[in-house]
Structures are given as C-alpha cells and as structure tokens.
Amino acid sequence: MIIGVPKEIKNLEFRVALSPIGATELVKNGHKVLIEKNAGIGSGFMDDDYIKSGAIIVGTPLEIYNQSELIVKVKEPLKSEYPFIKEGQIIFAYLHLASSLELTEALLESKSICIAYETVQKTDKSLPLLIPMSEIAGKMAIQHGAKFLEKNNGGKGILMGGVAGLVPPAQVLILGAGIVGTNAALIAAGMGAKVTIMDINVSKLRQLNEWLPKNISTMVSNEQNILNALKDVDLVVGAVLIAGGKAPLLITRAMLTLIKKGTVLIDVAVDQGGCIESCVPTSHENPTYELDGIIHYGVPNMPGAVPYTATLALTTCTLPYILKIANKGWEKACDEHQELAYGLNIINGNIVYEPIAKTFGKKFQPWIANTIQ
Numbered sequence: 001m002i003i004g005v006p007k008e009i010k011n012l013e014f015r016v017a018l019s020p021i022g023a024t025e026l027v028k029n030g031h032k033v034l035i036e037k038n039a040g041i042g043s044g045f046m047d048d049d050y051i052k053s054g055a056i057i058v059g060t061p062l063e064i065y066n067q068s069e070l071i072v073k074v075k076e077p078l079k080s081e082y083p084f085i086k087e088g089q090i091i092f093a094y095l096h097l098a099s100s101l102e103l104t105e106a107l108l109e110s111k112s113i114c115i116a117y118e119t120v121q122k123t124d125k126s127l128p129l130l131i132p133m134s135e136i137a138g139k140m141a142i143q144h145g146a147k148f149l150e151k152n153n154g155g156k157g158i159l160m161g162g163v164a165g166l167v168p169p170a171q172v173l174i175l176g177a178g179i180v181g182t183n184a185a186l187i188a189a190g191m192g193a194k195v196t197i198m199d200i201n202v203s204k205l206r207q208l209n210e211w212l213p214k215n216i217s218t219m220v221s222n223e224q225n226i227l228n229a230l231k232d233v234d235l236v237v238g239a240v241l242i243a244g245g246k247a248p249l250l251i252t253r254a255m256l257t258l259i260k261k262g263t264v265l266i267d268v269a270v271d272q273g274g275c276i277e278s279c280v281p282t283s284h285e286n287p288t289y290e291l292d293g294i295i296h297y298g299v300p301n302m303p304g305a306v307p308y309t310a311t312l313a314l315t316t317c318t319l320p321y322i323l324k325i326a327n328k329g330w331e332k333a334c335d336e337h338q339e340l341a342y343g344l345n346i347i348n349g350n351i352v353y354e355p356i357a358k359t360f361g362k363k364f365q366p367w368i369a370n371t372i373q
Contacts, residue, residue: 015301043310090330098355115344116345133179137303142191236263269301324337352361
C-alpha cells in the first residue's frame with residue numbers, strides 16, 4: 001500500500017504522524033511511504049532520516065494526497081486540505097468530528113474512509129490511541145495552569161504549592177477522572193496543590209482514592225458539588241470525555257459569576273466541543289483570553305508543543321494499526337480487529353459512528369463488513 005504523511009498545518013502543530021522508525025517498519029513490510037518535505041522537522045526528524053528509513057520525500061501536500069491510498073495524519077484535515085481528499089482514500093488521524101459539522105460534511109462529501117484515532121477502542125473500553133496524548137495533555141494542563149496563575153500572565157499571583165506553614169497552596173478542581181484528569185491530578189499534587197478530582201463514576205473514584213496522594217480528594221461530579229467548588233478554586237481543568245461524541249457541558253457561562261477574578265480555566269475537552277461553555281478553541285500562538293476577569297485556555301492540540309515526545313509516543317501506538325490497515329486493507333483489518341472497527345467514523349459518504357450522527361442529527365448507518373461500498 002502507498003502510505004502518505006503530509007506536513008501538519010494546524011497553528012504551531014509540530015508533531016508528525018510517523019517517525020522514521022515507523023517508516024522503516026512499513027517499508028520492511030513491503031509498503032511505499034511518502035513523506036512531505038520537512039514534515040518531521042518540528043519533531044526533530046530531518047528528511048534525510050526518512051530517506052535512510054526507505055521513505056520517499058515528496059514536495060507538496062497535493063502530491064501526497066494524489067499518490068497515496070492511506071493518509072496518516074496527527075490532526076484533522078483543515079479546510080485547505082479538503083479538496084485533496086479522494087473517494088475511497090483512507091484517512092487515519094485524530095478527527096474529533098463531533099466538534100465540527102463543516103469537517104464532517106466535507107469528509108462525507110469526499111466519500112473517503114475515515115478512521116479516527118480517538119475512537120479506536122479495546123474490549124476493556126480503553127482508547128489506546130488517545131491514551132498517550134491524553135497523558136501528555138493532562139500533565140501539560142497543570143504546567144500551563146501554574147504559569148497562567150502568575151500575575152504577569154493575568155492570574156491571581158498564586159504559587160501552586162504555597163509556602164509551608166505560611167501560605168496555603170492553590171486549590172485545583174479537575175473534572176473527569178480519566179487519563180487526562182488522573183495525570184493532571186498527579187502533577188498538581190506533586191507541585192503541592194490541594195486537588196479535588198470529580199467524576200460521575202463513584203467506583204473509579206473509590207479506586208483512585210486508594211492510591212492517589214493525600215492532597216488529592218475525590219468527589220462525585222454533580223451540579224451542586226461543582227458550584228460549591230468553584231467559589232474558592234484557583235485552577236479548573238476540564239477533562240471529561242465521551243469517545244467520539246460531544247463533551248457534556250459542566251460549567252455554564254452563568255457559573256462564571258461564582259469564580260474569582262484571576263482564576264484559570266483550562267478545557268482539555270475543547271476539541272470535542274468543550275465542557276466549559278465560555279471556553280473556545282485557541283492556539284499555541286494565542287493560548288488564552290480573559291472573560292469576566294477569568295483566564296481561559298483552550299488550545300486543542302496541547303501535545304503539539306512537545307512534539308518529539310508526542311510523535312514518538314503516537315507512532316509507537318498507531319504503528320500496529322497502520323500495519324493492519326496497510327497489510328490487509330481497511331475492510332479486512334476492521335473485520336478481523338474489532339478495536340480498529342470502532343475507529344470507523346465515515347465510510348463512502350455514510351456516518352458509521354453513532355455518537356457523531358446523534359451530535360448533528362444525521363443518519364447513522366452501522367458498518368457491517370462487505371455492506372458499505
């Protein structure tokens with residue numbers, strides 16, 4: 001199979017979808033790998049590194065799309081890339097379709113085969129291609145939160161760990177006890193903050209309570225508990241997830257009146273529609289904005305700021321699935337591997353992932369092998 005890796009064009013997105021080691025493995029399996037010129041440079045990988053791996057360097061994204069059967073990306077195609085996508089072409093990337101009707105309709109119109117990293121799901125309900133980036137995003141959310149709490153960045157001027165015996169630590173609220181939330185809690189606790197992590201799954205909270213540091217408390221997530229916590233919080237991290245679907249709204253615009261000026265809100269779920277109503281997507285270039293005196297951070301591709309780490313982690317996780325698709329074709333690969341089948345979002349103009357269809361009120365067409373052509 002001919003596999004194409006275009007250069008990412010999202011604002012300050014430095015990751016690349018395939019490392020040179022990943023390219024080597026694909027070439028060893030008899031596949032042709034096309035890498036757009038300078039696609040890996042932001043992650044520290046030069047074109048020569050890919051050439052040594054057996055890949056071919058291609059000059060433009062149009063050439064990549066024109067020549068490739070399988071397109072492997074990090075982030076979703078942007079508007080300028082829509083015209084390049086061909087009927088029957090496989091797109092394998094973080095798509096987050098529930099957050100964009102425009103992208104969903106463009107991919108439906110293209111009649112391509114769209115497989116989303118974020119909805120590939122194992123039998124234990126874990127999301128193997130989302131986990132590494134979620135871990136990075138959770139850790140980075142606290143790094144950024146601590147930075148924007150500084151007065152010169154618009155925050156309250158609060159140090160996360162306070163000063164022992166003199167000044168209490170910052171109070172951090174984390175909504176969601178998944179991979180993002182747990183990693184955010186651990187980093188915040190490690191910095192000495194007083195952390196509350198909320199989730200609707202009481203069993204999960206009980207499990208976390210067994211091993212989390214003592215400066216982390218768990219609490220069931222409901223409107224009243226959130227309202228109570230917002231009155232004294234310094235940093236909020238929205239870390240809720242519905243695989244492939246729109247994130248539930250947990251903090252409304254009206255709730256901002258309870259929050260003190262200089263508080264920092266970070267919505268990691270912003271690429272899935274967001275769980276904080278007043279938080280909208282921002283960029284690494286302009287990551288924050290102030291609303292009612294509250295600092296909002298909504299960068300949807302946080303791991304793009306640590307591209308070397310993120311690219312190596314991503315390739316390690318995606319490569320086995322890329323090989324399945326390339327070696328067997330998408331349909332046989334999905335038929336034989338249910339976890340990959342969960343990644344199917346759009347096939348030949350049909351939405352085959354129900355949460356996306358529900359989000360936009362569109363027809364849902366379940367995929368059964370050999371039925372959607």
